[in-house]
Amino acid sequence: MEWREYLVYMLLQSAIQHTSVLIIAFIPEKMDSAVLLLHTWMVRGHLHPMAQFADRLAGHGVPVTVAIADVPSSGSSSDTVSRLSASYPSVSFHLLPPATARAGAAADPDADPFITLIADLRATSPALLAFARSLPSVRALVLDFFCGCALDATAELGLPGYLFFTSAASALAAYLHIPVMPPDVSFRDMGRSLLHFPGVHPVPASDLPEVLLLEPDNEQYKATMGLFEPLARAKGVLANTFEWLEPRAVRAIEEGSPRPGEPVPRLFCVGPLVGEERGGEGRHECLAWLDARPARSVVFLCFGSASSVPAEQLREIAVGLERSGHAFLWAVRAPVAAGADSTTRFEDRGEAALEALLPEGFLDRTRGRGLVVPTWAPQVEVLRHAATGAFVTHCGWNSTLEAVTAGVPMVCWPMYAEQRLNKVFVAEGMKLGVVMEGYDEAMVKAEEVEAKVRLVMVSEQGKELRERMTVAKDMAAAALETGGSSTAAFVDFLSSLEISPLD
Numbered sequence: 001m002e003w004r005e006y007l008v009y010m011l012l013q014s015a016i017q018h019t020s021v022l023i024i025a026f027i028p029e030k031m032d033s034a035v036l037l038l039h040t041w042m043v044r045g046h047l048h049p050m051a052q053f054a055d056r057l058a059g060h061g062v063p064v065t066v067a068i069a070d071v072p073s074s075g076s077s078s079d080t081v082s083r084l085s086a087s088y089p090s091v092s093f094h095l096l097p098p099a100t101a102r103a104g105a106a107a108d109p110d111a112d113p114f115i116t117l118i119a120d121l122r123a124t125s126p127a128l129l130a131f132a133r134s135l136p137s138v139r140a141l142v143l144d145f146f147c148g149c150a151l152d153a154t155a156e157l158g159l160p161g162y163l164f165f166t167s168a169a170s171a172l173a174a175y176l177h178i179p180v181m182p183p184d185v186s187f188r189d190m191g192r193s194l195l196h197f198p199g200v201h202p203v204p205a206s207d208l209p210e211v212l213l214l215e216p217d218n219e220q221y222k223a224t225m226g227l228f229e230p231l232a233r234a235k236g237v238l239a240n241t242f243e244w245l246e247p248r249a250v251r252a253i254e255e256g257s258p259r260p261g262e263p264v265p266r267l268f269c270v271g272p273l274v275g276e277e278r279g280g281e282g283r284h285e286c287l288a289w290l291d292a293r294p295a296r297s298v299v300f301l302c303f304g305s306a307s308s309v310p311a312e313q314l315r316e317i318a319v320g321l322e323r324s325g326h327a328f329l330w331a332v333r334a335p336v337a338a339g340a341d342s343t344t345r346f347e348d349r350g351e352a353a354l355e356a357l358l359p360e361g362f363l364d365r366t367r368g369r370g371l372v373v374p375t376w377a378p379q380v381e382v383l384r385h386a387a388t389g390a391f392v393t394h395c396g397w398n399s400t401l402e403a404v405t406a407g408v409p410m411v412c413w414p415m416y417a418e419q420r421l422n423k424v425f426v427a428e429g430m431k432l433g434v435v436m437e438g439y440d441e442a443m444v445k446a447e448e449v450e451a452k453v454r455l456v457m458v459s460e461q462g463k464e465l466r467e468r469m470t471v472a473k474d475m476a477a478a479a480l481e482t483g484g485s486s487t488a489a490f491v492d493f494l495s496s497l498e499i500s501p502l503d
Helices: 003-017 044-059 077-087 113-123 125-134 145-157 169-180 219-233 247-255 285-291 311-324 379-384 397-406 419-430 446-458 460-480 485-496
Strands: 035-041 064-069 092-095 138-144 161-165 236-239 266-269 298-302 327-331 370-373 388-393 410-412 433-435
Touching (some): 035 145, 044 077, 064 125, 113 145, 145 219, 169 266, 169 419, 236 485, 247 266, 266 485, 298 379, 298 446, 311 446, 388 397, 397 460, 410 446, 419 433, 433 446
Parallel strands (some): 035 064, 064 092, 138 161, 298 388, 327 370
16 A cells, blocks of 8 residues: 555544544645755855755755765764764764775875865765665655766666755856866966856956966866866756845846857756754854944954965954954864865864954953954854844855845855855845955065955945845845746756645
């Protein structure tokens, strides 16, 4: 007996026993036991939005399992998965075993970090394949963009494979177009010359990710191009963005403009997938400090979980903040040790030694006006706090969306990866922030920090930024409402898998 028939049978028996009237409705495909299998890796900027997406799927009655590659591998991976399981009880999380050929002592501490990362993710594909085969039934696989090499596993399983893109749709449009550009193009030689990707605000070549500024025969460059290749082969791409925020890029991708005459994956804009940290140990002390501050009076500075700001730059920031005269909340992470290798740079750096890193007397002179947190702050909650008036950010896409959904204007200070691209999109395309000049030089001076803080907090330009951000915040919320663009895309994605979501 099929389980649906069995369920109807049991409901009938219960109704007869209790002599009540029972109306039986058709049990639709949305109750199918086939699981949607998601695959990501052990870096917060990718893991957290995937967990948010999984939670949304589960909230619509879709059985979902997240298979996590233990990359970069650390002793805390199991604890991370346990916390996720406790925080998202409707989602099943599974930590894949590390590939034996690259685990433990076999890892080369002198290997290039990026090449090691890509190799480790690729080596995890057999474990993903074995895990997928161990499940009773799998509807489809959704793979993090960095795990796109596992599309071969979806083909072997005979399942549709989708990619989950944690960056901007504008970046996606660029990444779709780059592989079809003339092969002799050298971005490094173009300097500040503007690149015109279909649907994307013009981008200086020097603002591309660093790996694309290497020579085409470089191993990192080739590995990056290898990440772009699966984009065109995926059945679809789920992007953590919403149409209103990036209309030109979304339209260009939907029309196939980035790859004229070649296949382009179907795009589903399902964002913004933003949520507060779950499973914490009570309310963070910095939130109580913000409670005592006037509305929109505090500048929040935070540069992400993986950024490393040198001690000399931290001192320049401190001088600029002190001179600005504005209240500030600053999350300072300990700089990565100079000798950190590819296997240790992402490990917990512990608390920053503030007295040693910041100018002498700075903490005393700014006490009451400023608060420096020596490791981590609950970014989403801080941004949503009424006292927060500006956000100095590294322009990671998750941080960008968190600022947009909170309505807080940004001072863009990109550090690495695609963050320089995001800086262009935010400051020039969306006009929701300003640029910290000197981001691409050896040092951002204290005078620039002071000037940009004052610009956003008190100038007419800052007022205009806040007004545009208020509109963006409202549109982000509207996208996720019933009938909103992202909700419609989410339902469309499930419909493509013949799944009917719960309302």
